[in-house]
Amino acid sequence: MGGKEDRGEVARFMEALANQRLTLERLRKRITRRLAILVNSCVHCGLCSDSCHYYLAENSNRFIPAFRTDRLSSLFRRYHTWLGRRIPFWVGAKGVEELSIKELTDAVFGECSMCGRCAINCSVGLDIGFLIREARKILAELDQVPGGLQSTVDKAVTTGNNMAITEEELIGTLQWLEEELQQEVADRRAKIPLNKVGARVLYTLNPREPKFFPLSIIAIAKIFYAADEDWTISSTNFDATNYAYYSGDDQAARTIAGRLVEETERLGARILAVTECGHAYRSLRWEAPNWLGKRFDFQVKSILELIADYIRQGRIRLDSSIHSAPVTLHDPCNLVRYGGVMEVQRYILRKAVSNFVEMHPNRERNYCCGGGGGLLSMSEYAELRLKAGKAKAEQIRRTGAKVVAAPCHNCIDQLMELNKKYKLGIETKTIGEIVADALILPSRRVNSAIESASKKG
Amino acid sequence: MPFMEFEGKKVEVNEEGFLLRPEDWSEELAKMLAEAEGIDELTEDHWKVINYIRQYYLDHDIAPMVRLLCKETGFPLRYIYQLFTSGPARGACKLAGLPKPDGCV
Amino acid sequence: MLPLSQALSLGALLFCIIALLYMLLQVRHLPHQRDLATPRGRWWEGIVYAFTKALLPWSKESSTRHLVSYLAGVVFHLSTFFALFLFFLSFWLKSVPASLKLWGSLGLWSGLLCGFGLLLKRIFTPHLRSLSYPDDYFSNALVEAFLLVSWISLREGEFPPYFYFIAVIFFLYLPLGKLRHALFCLYARAVWGSFFGRRGVLSLWGAKRTEGR
Numbered sequence: 001m002g003g004k005e006d007r008g009e010v011a012r013f014m015e016a017l018a019n020q021r022l023t024l025e026r027l028r029k030r031i032t033r034r035l036a037i038l039v040n041s042c043v044h045c046g047l048c049s050d051s052c053h054y055y056l057a058e059n060s061n062r063f064i065p066a067f068r069t070d071r072l073s074s075l076f077r078r079y080h081t082w083l084g085r086r087i088p089f090w091v092g093a094k095g096v097e098e099l100s101i102k103e104l105t106d107a108v109f110g111e112c113s114m115c116g117r118c119a120i121n122c123s124v125g126l127d128i129g130f131l132i133r134e135a136r137k138i139l140a141e142l143d144q145v146p147g148g149l150q151s152t153v154d155k156a157v158t159t160g161n162n163m164a165i166t167e168e169e170l171i172g173t174l175q176w177l178e179e180e181l182q183q184e185v186a187d188r189r190a191k192i193p194l195n196k197v198g199a200r201v202l203y204t205l206n207p208r209e210p211k212f213f214p215l216s217i218i219a220i221a222k223i224f225y226a227a228d229e230d231w232t233i234s235s236t237n238f239d240a241t242n243y244a245y246y247s248g249d250d251q252a253a254r255t256i257a258g259r260l261v262e263e264t265e266r267l268g269a270r271i272l273a274v275t276e277c278g279h280a281y282r283s284l285r286w287e288a289p290n291w292l293g294k295r296f297d298f299q300v301k302s303i304l305e306l307i308a309d310y311i312r313q314g315r316i317r318l319d320s321s322i323h324s325a326p327v328t329l330h331d332p333c334n335l336v337r338y339g340g341v342m343e344v345q346r347y348i349l350r351k352a353v354s355n356f357v358e359m360h361p362n363r364e365r366n367y368c369c370g371g372g373g374g375l376l377s378m379s380e381y382a383e384l385r386l387k388a389g390k391a392k393a394e395q396i397r398r399t400g401a402k403v404v405a406a407p408c409h410n411c412i413d414q415l416m417e418l419n420k421k422y423k424l425g426i427e428t429k430t431i432g433e434i435v436a437d438a439l440i441l442p443s444r445r446v447n448s449a450i451e452s453a454s455k456k457g
Numbered sequence: 458m459p460f461m462e463f464e465g466k467k468v469e470v471n472e473e474g475f476l477l478r479p480e481d482w483s484e485e486l487a488k489m490l491a492e493a494e495g496i497d498e499l500t501e502d503h504w505k506v507i508n509y510i511r512q513y514y515l516d517h518d519i520a521p522m523v524r525l526l527c528k529e530t531g532f533p534l535r536y537i538y539q540l541f542t543s544g545p546a547r548g549a550c551k552l553a554g555l556p557k558p559d560g561c562v
Numbered sequence: 563m564l565p566l567s568q569a570l571s572l573g574a575l576l577f578c579i580i581a582l583l584y585m586l587l588q589v590r591h592l593p594h595q596r597d598l599a600t601p602r603g604r605w606w607e608g609i610v611y612a613f614t615k616a617l618l619p620w621s622k623e624s625s626t627r628h629l630v631s632y633l634a635g636v637v638f639h640l641s642t643f644f645a646l647f648l649f650f651l652s653f654w655l656k657s658v659p660a661s662l663k664l665w666g667s668l669g670l671w672s673g674l675l676c677g678f679g680l681l682l683k684r685i686f687t688p689h690l691r692s693l694s695y696p697d698d699y700f701s702n703a704l705v706e707a708f709l710l711v712s713w714i715s716l717r718e719g720e721f722p723p724y725f726y727f728i729a730v731i732f733f734l735y736l737p738l739g740k741l742r743h744a745l746f747c748l749y750a751r752a753v754w755g756s757f758f759g760r761r762g763v764l765s766l767w768g769a770k771r772t773e774g775r
Contacts, residue, residue, distance in 0.1 A: 033594040034753060040589075041750040043743050044693040047624035047631065061692040070693065083697070083738045091739060092695035120763075121623045123635070124747045125612055125754035152559045163560040164519060173524045180534075208561045212523050212545040215534065241561060277561075286761065289598035299600075340602045340762035364763050365623065379471045379557055410561050416543065420495070 019142055020096040026138045027075055027096075035134055036080075038126050039073040042066055048128070051121040053367050053391040054111055054384075065118035068107050069131040075099065105144050108135040110381035113388075114246070115333035115368030129338070136248030145247045148377040152243045157252050160259070161239035163207035171235050173210045174217075181221050185441055190225045192217075195267070196232035201306065202269035203233050204240035204260065206277045206409045213409070216276070219436035223307060226439050227315040231273075237263035240280035242288075246374030250291060257288035264298050272300045276407040276430045278332035278372070282339045302335065304407055307435055308344035311351050318438040323353035327434070328401035330359065330392075330415065331366035332408035345407055348431055352438045357399045367391045369406075371414025386421050389414060393422035404428045463489060473547075475557040479514065482554030490552050494543060503540055503552075505530045510545075510553040520550050520558050567726035568653065574733035581737035582745045589749075601760040608759015611766050612751045631683065634676035641673020642705055645712040649729055652721040663716055670713040677706045697739045705741070708732050 044066060049055050054063040061067055070092070077084035077093035084093030116129035139145060145153075156162040171194065178192045193199065203224075209217050224231045237259045244252035264272045274281045285300040310316040329349055335341050342363050349356045359366065370389035375381055392415075396404055404426050406412045415428045458477065460467040463486055469477040474493055476482060487507060491499050499507070509529050513521040523545050527534055541548030546562040564572070619625045625632040648666065658666075681702045684690050711728045715721045736742060758764040 031592055033589055033592040036589045036592050037746055037750050037753055040585075040746040041743055043740060043747070044690075044695075044698050045624075045631075045635070046687070046690040046693050047628050049689055050627060051623050061689050064689060064693065066693055081738075090695065090700075091697040119754075120758075122754075123622065123624045123632075124743070125616065125751040127754060127757060148557065148559065152561075155559050163558065165522070169522050169524075173522055176524045176528075206561055208546070210522065210524075211520075211558075211560070212562065214523060286599045289600075290595050293598070295598050295600070337763060338761065342763070361623070364758075376561060377559065379473045379475070382473045413544075413547070413562060417547075420543075 019101055022142055023096045023099065023138060026141050027079065030134065030138065031080070034130065038131055039076040041124055041126055042069065042073060043124060045123055047123045048118040048121060051118045053370060054388045057388045057390040062107065063111060065128045068112055069128055071099070071104050071107060072131055072135045101142065101144055104135065105139055105146070108132050108139065109146050109149070109378065110384065113368050113370060113373035113375055115372050116337050117368060120337060120364050133248055137250065140248040146378040146380060148379055149243060149247050149374045152377045153247050153249060153252050156239060156241070156243060156256050160236060161207045162241055162243055163211045165207055165211055167235050170210055170238060173214060174233065177214055177218050177221065181218050181225070184218070185222060185225060192221050193232045194235050198268050199230050199232035200269065201229055201231040201271045201273050202264050202267055203231050203273045203275070203303070205233070205238050205275050206241055206280065207239050208409055209275065216430045216432050219430065219432040220303060222436045222439060223310065223316060223432065226441055227310040232267065234263050234267065240274045240277055240284065242280060242283040243374055243377070245279055245283045245287060253283065254291045257283060257291055260284065261288065261292060261296065270298055272298055273303050273306055274300065275303055276409060276432060278334035278339065278408040278410065281341065282334040285339060302341050304341060304344045304348060304431060307431070308347050311348065317440040318352050318435065319440050320352055320354045320438060322438050323434060324355060325403055326355045326357050326399070326401040327353040327403040327405055328357045328359050328396065328399040330369060330404055330406040330411055331363055332406065332411050333368050333372050335408060336366065337364045345431055348435060349405060352435050357401050359395050359399055367395055369411045369414040369418070371410055376410055376413055386417060389418045393418045393424060396424055396426060402426055405431050405434055407431045461489065471557060473557060475551050476554045477556065479554045479556065482511070487552050487554065494548060494552065502532065506537065506540060506549050507553045510549055510555065514553065514555050520546070520555055565723070567723035571726040571729040571733070574730040578733040578736050582742065585737065585742065586745065597760060603759050603762030603765055605756035605760045607766055608755035608757070608764045609752050611759060611764045612755025615766065631680070634679050637672050637676040638680060641669050641709060644669050645709050648712050658716060658719045666716045667713055670709050670716065674706055674709045674713070677702060677709065701740050704732055704735060
């Protein structure tokens with residue numbers, strides 16, 4: 001009996017040793033120029049503390065962004081600085097033997113949404129979100145990614161989308177949605193074109209849309225219809241998300257992003273349009289070229305940018321009086337702070353609703369909803385995630401708005417939960433849904449479409 | 458692991474209240490889960506949705522697409538969101554005793 | 563011939579510069595991923611932003627919410643730069659002009675007070691203490707010692723050997739402990755600016771951030 005327990009202990013000890021060795025190896029390989037600059041620069045001023053929604057909600061030292069990243073920096077100091085090697089305690093250098101993998105996992109996966117609010121507010125100017133992902137990368141190589149997040153990545157790699165939707169299921173759903181769309185616009189020619197070679201726009205989805213929340217697909221299809229866009233959806237490579245960005249697994253991230261890039265090239269689309277999803281936009285627009293080591297021949301755009309173009313060019317017209325209740329806007333971190341899509345959503349909302357109220361602070365200074373960083377998929381941190389949403393909940397409450405427009409499906413789920421927990425009494429919508437409801441569908445357009453078609457013919 | 462007290466037994470759930478072992482499910486347990494979700498009473502329509510999801514899960518080991526849910530129950534999409542305000546995943550699937558679905562939910 | 567203390571301080575300064583340059587070269591040699599995504603904004607605009615607008619008290623929450631700490635930090639740093647300037651000046655200066663004496667003392671004293679305030683803050687604020695190591699306290703104290711001897715020298719009108727002695731410790735320690743942020747913070751700031759500038763998040767002239775083409 002005792003022997004068995006001992007064996008357990010021995011196994012755990014061996015595992016810990018192996019982890020330490022691996023951590024060291026990774027640490028040596030991992031150090032890039034950017035990482036080295038960052039870990040050398042934090043002056044421990046502590047001014048980042050209250051920029052973090054976790055710290056604001058919980059007020060505990062371990063939620064200070066600098067404290068979180070110091071776990072990584074202290075390892076760096078131990079092995080790569082002169083004083084750290086000789087007098088470790090003096091500079092807070094800690095060896096792998098002092099590192100608790102569990103604690104590090106909690107700190108960088110469970111207690112940080114990589115929203116980067118601290119990075120924008122850092123008195124020095126350190127991209128703390130980048131440091132957190134570097135730590136996640138090490139943990140990913142040690143197989144320490146929390147279960148729910150890892151299995152979401154695995155599903156995406158093995159089945160082509162993170163909810164294991166089959167091609168047949170997707171086609172069935174899109175056909176059903178097409179019928180709904182045709183009823184809604186009273187036009188049999190309204191289509192959701194599949195796998196169309198040469199279409200201008202390849203539109204991508206978050207798998208949760210076809211699986212559970214397809215209203216947002218109908219909304220976008222309706223907008224495309226009204227704008228007379230030449231668009232398509234791929235029945236096999238439709239998933240815009242990339243949870244490997246969150247898990248820190250660059251190999252998987254490359255695979256997932258690579259498929260969409262190939263599909264865009266195969267179909268010859270000029271624009272890869274990303275659904276309202278923060279991290280999907282960020283991964284495809286900003287990270288994928290680096291993962292794949294090439295520049296793209298097509299543009300990656302958020303669907304919001306396309307909608308704004310349609311409005312600007314007069315391709316769609318909106319009746320803002322349909323939304324008269326106050327509407328506020330949530331800025332998803334990866335779309336705004338890390339993505340740079342900042343003004344188009346405001347432009348759209350000013351045209352689509354009659355009473356748009358800004359949240360404060362907003363744009364790159366906005367608070368994270370608390371659901372980012374892949375946290376929605378990690379149930380073990382759910383309670384803390386909802387607590388950390390307090391800053392966002394208060395921000396929303398202060399606007400007095402009853403509708404929150406959130407151009408990110410992930411944020412929407414978190415906001416729905418915040419709504420329940422903090423009794424906000426709000427409705428959350430995608431911008432696509434808001435625009436679709438405000439669309440003026442002139443019969444003229446149908447006629448002119450027929451005319452131009454017959455002219456061409 | 459967290460658990461729920463149910464009829465004197467401990468039923469293991471995850472931190473968000475999804476059952477860990479779908480075989481622990483029973484209609485009485487679903488009622489208890491509904492309460493936690495803020496649904497006071499499960500109507501016939503709720504049951505129609507729950508039973509369909511449950512059966513589909515037992516047959517296919519995955520939650521059904523919402524299209525099938527609408528088709529088989531005959532309910533319009535928006536009605537399903539009204540029945541389960543947390544949506545089909547966090548609402549209906551949870552009550553049907555499914556483990557938490559992967560992905561962005 | 564230079565007095566020994568002066569010669570030593572120049573030696574320490576040389577060591578400091580070489581060590582910093584070495585570290586800089588080391589960092590430059592590390593693998594670096596070039597950013598291949600089509601930029602939305604301009605990287606240089608971000609860098610200019612990082613070194614101008616971003617320094618203003620109202621541009622970051624970390625300064626607006628902590629205005630006192632921010633101001634103390636600014637004064638402390640300016641005062642340190644002034645002390646460094648005095649160090650170089652001391653090799654040429656035969657006697658200290660009265661105006662420099664007055665204004666210099668004022669500057670050094672405000673730096674001392676601010677630095678000391680920050681040190682106290684570090685010691686007595688629990689969350690800040692949790693972030694601090696001996697290096698953090700020592701670095702602050704060392705800079706203050708340097709400010710103090712600079713002030714004494716100004717008052718005396720001459721630079722005594724212990725002024726250079728403190729300078730020696732200061733220059734020797736600078737590349738080893740957190741004081742090396744003197745180099746790395748500038749670098750990090752530029753990286754930050756160019757990163758967010760490229761993505762069109764930071765821009766000097768406000769809201770012209772929509773993607774063209």
